[in-house]
Amino acid sequence: MKLLLTGARVIDPSQNMDISADVLLENGKITDIAPELGKTLDSKSPAKVKTIDLSGMIVVPGLIDMHVHLREPGFEYKETIASGSAAAVAGGFTSVACMPNSAPVNDNRSITEFIRRKAAEASLVNVYPIGAISKDSAGTQLTEFWDLKEAGIVALSDDGKPVMDAALMRRALEYASSLGLPVISHCEDSNLSSGGLMNEGYYSTILGLRGIPSIAEEAMVARDILIAEFTRTSVHIAHVSTTGSVRLIREAKKRGLQVTAETAPHYFTLTDESLQSYDTNFKINPPLRNVADVTAIKEGLADGTLDAIACDHAPHGRTDKEVEFEYASFGITGLETSLGLSLQLISDGVLTFPELIAKMSINPARILNLPKGTLKPGVDADITVIDPKLKWEVNVKAFRSRGKNSPFHGHQMQGRAMMTIVSGEIKYDGR
Amino acid sequence: MKFGKKDILGIKDLTPDEINLILETAESFLEISTREIKKVPTLRGKSIINLFYEASTRTRTSFEIAGKRLSADTINISASTSSVVKGETLIDTARNLEAMNPDVIVIRHSAAGAPHMLARLLRQSIINAGDGAHEHPTQALLDMMTIKEKKGKIAGLKVAIVGDIMHSRVARSNIYGLSKMGAKVVLAGPATMLPRNIEQMGVAVYTNLEDAIRDADVVMMLRIQLERQKQSIFPSLREYAQHYCLNRTNIKQAKKDVIVMHPGPMNRGVEISPDIADDPSCSVILDQVNNGVAVRMALLYLLTGGNE
Numbered sequence: 216m217k218l219l220l221t222g223a224r225v226i227d228p229s230q231n232m233d234i235s236a237d238v239l240l241e242n243g244k245i246t247d248i249a250p251e252l253g254k255t256l257d258s259k260s261p262a263k264v265k266t267i268d269l270s271g272m273i274v275v276p277g278l279i280d281m282h283v284h285l286r287e288p289g290f291e292y293k294e295t296i297a298s299g300s301a302a303a304v305a306g307g308f309t310s311v312a313c314m315p316n317s318a319p320v321n322d323n324r325s326i327t328e329f330i331r332r333k334a335a336e337a338s339l340v341n342v343y344p345i346g347a348i349s350k351d352s353a354g355t356q357l358t359e360f361w362d363l364k365e366a367g368i369v370a371l372s373d374d375g376k377p378v379m380d381a382a383l384m385r386r387a388l389e390y391a392s393s394l395g396l397p398v399i400s401h402c403e404d405s406n407l408s409s410g411g412l413m414n415e416g417y418y419s420t421i422l423g424l425r426g427i428p429s430i431a432e433e434a435m436v437a438r439d440i441l442i443a444e445f446t447r448t449s450v451h452i453a454h455v456s457t458t459g460s461v462r463l464i465r466e467a468k469k470r471g472l473q474v475t476a477e478t479a480p481h482y483f484t485l486t487d488e489s490l491q492s493y494d495t496n497f498k499i500n501p502p503l504r505n506v507a508d509v510t511a512i513k514e515g516l517a518d519g520t521l522d523a524i525a526c527d528h529a530p531h532g533r534t535d536k537e538v539e540f541e542y543a544s545f546g547i548t549g550l551e552t553s554l555g556l557s558l559q560l561i562s563d564g565v566l567t568f569p570e571l572i573a574k575m576s577i578n579p580a581r582i583l584n585l586p587k588g589t590l591k592p593g594v595d596a597d598i599t600v601i602d603p604k605l606k607w608e609v610n611v612k613a614f615r616s617r618g619k620n621s622p623f624h625g626h627q628m629q630g631r632a633m634m635t636i637v638s639g640e641i642k643y644d645g646r
Numbered sequence: 647m648k649f650g651k652k653d654i655l656g657i658k659d660l661t662p663d664e665i666n667l668i669l670e671t672a673e674s675f676l677e678i679s680t681r682e683i684k685k686v687p688t689l690r691g692k693s694i695i696n697l698f699y700e701a702s703t704r705t706r707t708s709f710e711i712a713g714k715r716l717s718a719d720t721i722n723i724s725a726s727t728s729s730v731v732k733g734e735t736l737i738d739t740a741r742n743l744e745a746m747n748p749d750v751i752v753i754r755h756s757a758a759g760a761p762h763m764l765a766r767l768l769r770q771s772i773i774n775a776g777d778g779a780h781e782h783p784t785q786a787l788l789d790m791m792t793i794k795e796k797k798g799k800i801a802g803l804k805v806a807i808v809g810d811i812m813h814s815r816v817a818r819s820n821i822y823g824l825s826k827m828g829a830k831v832v833l834a835g836p837a838t839m840l841p842r843n844i845e846q847m848g849v850a851v852y853t854n855l856e857d858a859i860r861d862a863d864v865v866m867m868l869r870i871q872l873e874r875q876k877q878s879i880f881p882s883l884r885e886y887a888q889h890y891c892l893n894r895t896n897i898k899q900a901k902k903d904v905i906v907m908h909p910g911p912m913n914r915g916v917e918i919s920p921d922i923a924d925d926p927s928c929s930v931i932l933d934q935v936n937n938g939v940a941v942r943m944a945l946l947y948l949l950t951g952g953n954e
Contacts, residue, residue, distance in 0.1 A: 424780075
């Protein structure tokens with residue numbers, strides 16, 4: 216079976232490609248990209264080719280979100296691997312990497328295998344499990360990295376919890392480097408952030424909510440950069456939210472250290488001022504910061520300090536959020552709004568279209584060593600089709616995710632994924 | 647003037663005109679508490695629920711008396727005796743109470759924003775009787791009433807608020823209220839008790855008691871919560887008292903006719919020396935309590951449409 220996508224603008228940052236062309240898919244692989252490809256094919260064997268007219272659309276490598284929480288096993292009322300996969304393809308993602316903070320934690324081979332089996336049953340999106348750095352993510356004893364890698368993890372992280380013990384983090388970076396496994400650090404000094412509910416600043420002061428200071432993140436970013444430098448290893452910094460973190464990572468990269476970083480759409484879209492309603496959908500960790508931080512995040516994206524955009528998809532049930540602010544769970548459900556919010560960076564002049572797509576495809580693929588994020592002939596045909604003009608309004612009731620906990624309900628967006636193709640199969644068609 | 651508010655969640659949401667209306671209404675109610683029969687039929691047939699998720703003697707009693715003096719039926723629910731111990735959520739508790747058709751729900755809760763959540767969900771009027779470290783609007787109103795009563799005005803006065811500003815809902819509500827009414831508010835406390843960017847609220851901030859109360863017309867001392875010592879907010883009560891306790895010596899920095907306030911309950915000898923607290927020439931602490939009943943009567947009256 217052949218599939219021909221015609222009439223679209225094709226953007227593939229992995230090959231510096233930005234052209235009007237047709238894309239040919241064959242047996243789940245990309246076989247050719249060239250202008251007017253349809254005409255030559257038609258004359259050869261028209262019957263065997265299914266043609267999809269994508270005039271006005273943009274074809275990009277299948278988007279990758281390297282930081283999601285799929286909640287299964289353990290919290291199926293929040294999300295399942297199947298519902299999270301459905302949310303992913305609806306949001307334009309063909310691959311996601313899921314954090315290990317399920318219950319039980321993904322700290323051993325059997326959980327990794329379970330996740331992969333569930334993902335295969337759902338058969339919508341490529342799910343790459345991330346294994347825990349420490350057993351039960353308790354921060355005391357390393358997991359069996361080797362065994363986890365053989366079971367199929369692509370990275371290590373205790374996300375949701377920081378690795379407070381610097382010696383353990385050092386050993387984790389060293390041991391992981393010998394296996395070529397990236398380590399993703401959730402940077403938070405839990406003594407500094409203890410009991411905190413939102414960014415520490417003017418708004419936490421007037422709202423009477425315990426603050427999480429920016430230094431809780433920055434102190435750990437600095438520590439992990441130092442550990443990576445000393446041990447000559449690499450580290451990836453998750454969900455960067457502050458000016459100081461951007462500065463530290465920028466300096467580290469300038470000195471040639473192997474540091475990569477991601478941020479999430481809410482950190483360049485919202486500020487802590489939004490919390491004035493005590494709406495628990497704005498409660499997230501790291502917290503929404505101030506206007507200067509939002510500017511710094513955008514600068515970090517623009518100058519390449521921040522390599523990737525990942526939404527930190529954190530679905531929750533109603534019972535987790537419909538409580539007093541203090542008791543509510545942290546997190547925003549993000550897979551179905553991530554692309555729309557990120558496209559705003561183009562209209563704002565922060566990134567070009569190819570730069571944005573790189574941060575959502577080839578860059579995370581390189582960080583996680585995935586053979587993805589590219590349209591080079593021969594690779595799996597993972598493709599996202601974007602309608603850049605379509606105006607729409609976010610409606611959480613229409614989410615495929617079980618988590619309706621989005622602060623963007625009612626938000627006006629421009630641009631969304633219209634079709635998501637995974638290994639040559641159309642897994643989502645929003646046309 | 648018609649009082650247009652459904653709820654009293656914080657002083658932040660009130661205009662100076664609304665504050666004046668509340669204070670004037672409260673002043674007119676003061677006299678009822680001095681009668682031999684301390685009861686008027688104004689709110690007969692109305693019911694008021696006092697939903698207290700945090701321990702309180704003064705505020706809860708004050709609301710209860712306020713309701714009863716207006717002939718409303720008042721029902722007290724405290725967290726220890728209610729379905730809270732059975733794990734019911736605040737929303738479920740509130741919806742059940744709503745179904746019983748009270749007119750006003752007064753809520754105190756340790757979580758900031760809890761009254762706002764109820765106000766969004768319920769059709770009844772909600773009065774915030776203190777939410778976490780956020781606001782305590784009825785306390786600020788009774789403080790403003792007391793200042794006005796003793797000084798004849800609020801505008802132009804210098805008011806010093808001293809102590810653990812970080813954890814104080816009384817401080818926040820008073821900063822909003824006194825600033826709106828034209829007073830100059832200054833704060834003092836060790837830097838660990840001063841929340842970040844508090845000066846953006848339009849106040850001057852000192853870490854030294856004497857500097858803050860210099861030429862003050864009003865000094866408001868805040869309660870030090872002893873459990874804060876464990877969080878390293880301050881090293882010891884002894885050291886705190888040596889530097890932040892209002893006493894005979896340091897009070898000389900303030901104006902001669904200074905009045906001293908405290909929202910209670912006091913830690914005698916920690917933030918306020920007993921002889922200052924009990925000195926009728928400066929201490930207005932018990933006037934605050936008396937005015938508290940009148941302010942709460944005024945709010946119950948205004949929220950149930952009494953002045954329409």
